[in-house]
Amino acid sequence: xxxxxxxxxxxxxxxxxxxxxxxxxxxxxxxxxxxxxxxxxxxxxxxxxxxxxxxxxxxxxxxxxxxxxxxxxxxxxxxxxxxxxxxxxxxxxxxxxxxxxxxxxxxxxxxxxxxxxxxxxxxxxxxxxxxxxxxxxxxxxxxxxxxxxxxxxxxxxxxxxxxxxxxxxxxxxxxxxxxxxxxxxxxxxxxxxxxxxxxxxxxxxxxxxxxxxxxxxxxxxxxxxxxxxxxxxxxxxxxxxxxxxxxxxxxxxxxxxxxxxxxxxxxxxxxxxxxxxxxxxxxxxxxxxxxxxxxxxxxxxxxxxxxxxxxxxxxxxxxxxxxxxxxxxxxxxxxxxxxxxxxxxxxxxxxxxxxxxxxxxxxxxxxxxxxxxxxxxxxxxxxxxxxxxxxxxxxxxxxxxxxxxxxxxxxxxxxxxxxxxxxxxxxxxxxxxxxxxxxxxxxxxxxxxxxxxxxxxxxxxxxxxxxxxxxxxxxxxxxxxxxxxxxxxxxxxxxxxxxxxxxxxxxxxxxxxxxxxxxxxxxxxxxxxxxxxxxxxxxxxxxxxxxxxxxxxxxxxxxxxxxxxxxxxxxxxxxxxxxxxxxxxxxxxxxxxxxxxxxxxxxxxxxxxxxxxxxxxxxxxxxxxxxxxxxxxxxxxxxxxxxxxxxxxxxxxxxxxxxxxxxxxxxxx
Amino acid sequence: xxxxxxxxxxxxxxxxxxxxxxxxxxxxxxxxxxxxxxxxxxxxxxxxxxxxxxxxxxxxxxxxxxxxxxxxxxxxxxxxxxxxxxxxxxxxxxxxxxxxxxxxxxxxxxxxxxxxxxxxxxxxxxxxxxxxxxxxxxxxxxxxxxxxxxxxxxxxxxxxxxxxxxxxxxxxxxxxxxxxxxxxxxxxxxxxxxxxxxxxxxxxxxxxxx
Numbered sequence: 001x002x003x004x005x006x007x008x009x010x011x012x013x014x015x016x017x018x019x020x021x022x023x024x025x026x027x028x029x030x031x032x033x034x035x036x037x038x039x040x041x042x043x044x045x046x047x048x049x050x051x052x053x054x055x056x057x058x059x060x061x062x063x064x065x066x067x068x069x070x071x072x073x074x075x076x077x078x079x080x081x082x083x084x085x086x087x088x089x090x091x092x093x094x095x096x097x098x099x100x101x102x103x104x105x106x107x108x109x110x111x112x113x114x115x116x117x118x119x120x121x122x123x124x125x126x127x128x129x130x131x132x133x134x135x136x137x138x139x140x141x142x143x144x145x146x147x148x149x150x151x152x153x154x155x156x157x158x159x160x161x162x163x164x165x166x167x168x169x170x171x172x173x174x175x176x177x178x179x180x181x182x183x184x185x186x187x188x189x190x191x192x193x194x195x196x197x198x199x200x201x202x203x204x205x206x207x208x209x210x211x212x213x214x215x216x217x218x219x220x221x222x223x224x225x226x227x228x229x230x231x232x233x234x235x236x237x238x239x240x241x242x243x244x245x246x247x248x249x250x251x252x253x254x255x256x257x258x259x260x261x262x263x264x265x266x267x268x269x270x271x272x273x274x275x276x277x278x279x280x281x282x283x284x285x286x287x288x289x290x291x292x293x294x295x296x297x298x299x300x301x302x303x304x305x306x307x308x309x310x311x312x313x314x315x316x317x318x319x320x321x322x323x324x325x326x327x328x329x330x331x332x333x334x335x336x337x338x339x340x341x342x343x344x345x346x347x348x349x350x351x352x353x354x355x356x357x358x359x360x361x362x363x364x365x366x367x368x369x370x371x372x373x374x375x376x377x378x379x380x381x382x383x384x385x386x387x388x389x390x391x392x393x394x395x396x397x398x399x400x401x402x403x404x405x406x407x408x409x410x411x412x413x414x415x416x417x418x419x420x421x422x423x424x425x426x427x428x429x430x431x432x433x434x435x436x437x438x439x440x441x442x443x444x445x446x447x448x449x450x451x452x453x454x455x456x457x458x459x460x461x462x463x464x465x466x467x468x469x470x471x472x473x474x475x476x477x478x479x480x481x482x483x484x485x486x487x488x489x490x491x492x493x494x495x496x497x498x499x500x501x502x503x504x505x506x507x508x509x510x511x512x513x514x515x516x517x518x519x520x521x522x523x524x525x526x527x528x529x530x531x532x533x534x535x536x537x538x539x540x541x542x543x544x545x546x547x548x549x550x551x552x553x554x555x556x557x558x559x560x561x562x563x564x565x566x567x568x569x570x571x572x573x574x575x576x577x578x579x580x581x582x583x584x585x586x587x588x589x590x591x592x593x594x595x596x597x598x599x600x601x602x603x604x605x606x607x608x609x610x611x612x613x614x615x616x617x618x619x620x621x622x623x624x625x626x627x628x629x630x631x632x633x634x635x636x637x638x639x640x641x642x643x644x645x646x647x648x649x650x651x652x653x654x655x656x657x658x659x660x661x662x663x664x665x666x667x668x669x
Numbered sequence: 670x671x672x673x674x675x676x677x678x679x680x681x682x683x684x685x686x687x688x689x690x691x692x693x694x695x696x697x698x699x700x701x702x703x704x705x706x707x708x709x710x711x712x713x714x715x716x717x718x719x720x721x722x723x724x725x726x727x728x729x730x731x732x733x734x735x736x737x738x739x740x741x742x743x744x745x746x747x748x749x750x751x752x753x754x755x756x757x758x759x760x761x762x763x764x765x766x767x768x769x770x771x772x773x774x775x776x777x778x779x780x781x782x783x784x785x786x787x788x789x790x791x792x793x794x795x796x797x798x799x800x801x802x803x804x805x806x807x808x809x810x811x812x813x814x815x816x817x818x819x820x821x822x823x824x825x826x827x828x829x830x831x832x833x834x835x836x837x838x839x840x841x842x843x844x845x846x847x848x849x850x851x852x853x854x855x856x857x858x859x860x861x862x863x864x865x866x867x868x869x870x871x872x873x874x875x876x877x878x879x
Binding site (some may be wrong): 003005008009014060083084086087089090091092093094102103105106107108109113 | 679712714715716718719720721734736737743744746749750751753844
């Protein structure tokens with residue numbers, strides 16, 4: 001659908017986006033406004049220096065760069081786009097060398113260029129594709145009633161939580177004490193406004209507004225076509241001819257998704273359109289898979305299985321199956337088979353939505369859809385893969401580790417996954433309900449883990465809170481003082497320490513389990529049980545610790561950078577010093593958010609005094625480049641508030657926006 | 670693995686050079702001839718090409734990053750974005766095609782003035798394909814006059830016979846070396862990579878902490 005030149009330009013713009021995305025990993029836009037004079041606006045002072053002196057090293061010599069060929073992120077895309085391989089080096093260097101703004105405009109102009117012999121056929125196809133995408137995205141958008149009902153549900157949950165938690169602390173004066181303590185807190189129901197100062201405008205810096213004039217030259221349908229082609233290229237499983245780039249795993253790389261997200265911002269297209277495109281490509285790829293499947297159907301079940309494996313048609317799925325069986329002892333095999341039959345209805349639903357002509361356009365646009373089969377095949381197995389991962393005997397200590405499907409996006413051809421991890425739970429529903437009301441277009445799972453230990457530690461903390469002495473201390477406002485001092489100096493009242501003894505033992509076990517669960521989660525991701533799709537990880541309390549541990553393990557190998565797309569840690573019991581946050585930053589392709597509350601003294605106590613010298617991510621910002629720190633002190637009453645506030649916080653984080661949407665608030669001791 | 674305080678850079682200066690000129694004048698072949706001592710008939714460049722060559726000139730180890738742009742009209746918008754930060758620009762024309770020569774003054778020289786961010790950037794006029802002496806339509810005198818008018822260096826060469834190819838780049842680089850402001854930019858000390866300036870990693874102090 002694109003001319004040779006346009007493909008070249010599309011590849012180039014994508015390469016630029018990819019490189020910029022990597023820069024933003026450690027230097028997010030919107031965070032730096034110091035010496036941003038007109039020239040290098042948004043990219044920060046050092047980037048400016050780099051581009052103006054033009055003496056940065058050559059891309060080909062730095063394998064750490066995403067645009068370097070050894071990362072295997074760009075070349076497959078170029079190959080799929082049929083860009084002349086002579087031009088590859090130039091594109092890589094262009095992407096790696098210079099700041100985006102000077103080139104993006106030029107390439108966009110190249111994209112806007114009309115073909116010499118404007119064939120109406122191509123225009124029609126472009127238009128059909130665009131209509132398809134529009135229809136698809138509107139079907140994916142939240143309906144207001146839907147949203148309302150979700151809100152309602154969330155509110156109910158909040159009420160029940162509060163009921164439950166405040167039950168033992170019914171004493172009226174306790175209530176009022178709590179009020180005093182957290183005097184600036186409004187009742188939840190009215191906190192629909194803002195957590196901290198919202199700064200949408202400021203967070204979309206000038207440099208990324210820059211290409212706008214060129215963007216306007218691009219027709220909307222052309223943009224959609226370009227995005228479509230690029231995504232197909234990202235997913236395509238093009239045969240590699242050089243061994244060097246085998247480092248890349250099959251499937252949808254998180255870094256690709258982040259680059260596309262940035263590109264969508266440059267092109268001024270809504271992200272939901274991109275999600276629609278993702279779904280369409282997934283489905284058209286699945287159509288092909290189904291065809292294959294029906295061809296095989298004549299043979300016996302047994303032989304078709306082996307044939308699949310041999311033919312490598314479902315290489316990814318077979319791999320998934322293999323590891324699954326290793327973990328669950330073969331229990332999951334039927335589930336995988338079920339997954340495949342579950343693909344069928346998806347196609348049935350998509351064709352009416354985007355229309356037959358739209359579908360034709362999709363199919364033709366994808367061109368060699370066959371390439372994307374690896375991803376398509378992995379979906380069916382993915383559902384089974386995640387929900388099927390019940391328990392790993394290999395890590396004996398973890399007694400429970402199970403994914404629960406939440407939301408309605410399963411088997412809908414979604415190309416991104418979200419895994420939510422609760423960490424402060426009182427009963428089973430607390431694993432799921434905090435996440436239920438959330439709305440996005442991800443295929444979502446909640447991780448249920450170690451409920452026995454978590455229940456007991458949560459309850460112990462809660463009991464302690466309501467114990468006589470704690471209540472006394474709260475009355476005196478001691479808690480706040482304690483939290484205030486313990487961050488800087490170490491002045492724990494001895495009485496308080498003694499008190500926490502009986503939490504300690506339970507907490508220690510829970511922390512230990514969370515580290516092990518994190519290891520398990522990393523294994524799940526490494527084995528591609530999520531269907532080789534980019535993952536967004538969200539977790540609060542010990543759940544955040546699970547995620548962090550998982551990231552630490554992923555960070556041990558350089559090749560794991562393409563698994564995790566975004567991370568949100570809320571109220572996390574993780575030390576700041578000596579935990580190598582920088583390393584974990586590298587394995588998160590997109591946004592990495594640390595949500596903290598400065599008055600979460602419960603976390604402070606549980607986390608224990610001697611560790612607070614190292615800092616605590618749940619109560620103070622983590623000063624590591626590239627990590628967004630969000631202060632939610634105003635919404636969080638206590639640690640348990642995360643149970644019902646998480647959804648609201650996530651909503652305001654606007655994870656689908658490329659840029660951080662919050663002001664960084666610095667913690668002043 | 671990625672410490673910037675590793676081995677010293679294997680070059681003293683890094684220079685960015687840019688090659689411009691009409692389509693078909695032989696920019697890519699000239700570059701190929703320079704970087705790999707070979708001559709081939711190449712298809713038109715798409716967008717930009719990039720080559721690196723290490724040379725030693727005047728006792729200094731140099732790394733030349735040479736950008737070879739497409740001459741075709743459709744890539745013209747693109748070319749403009751590559752002028753930025755170039756210490757040297759090589760303007761190539763074909764001595765057997767007059768329009769490639771006139772276009773240098775009509776189009777390309779203006780582009781340099783418009784887009785180059787570097788006041789002192791060294792320009793070099795190169796007449797290519799002197800092996801086709803019988804077909805020559807642009808005389809050496811015209812080239813010299815043009816060069817004088819625009820204040821740039823001048824050389825005639827042939828990518829095919831490799832006559833003056835080395836000299837072409839060498840002269841340009843020598844001139845850059847004589848220009849302090851350009852030298853400063855290309856100094857390897859300034860060389861830095863944004864991803865290589867991480868603080869040393871405090872590894873393996875992780876694990877459990879309770």
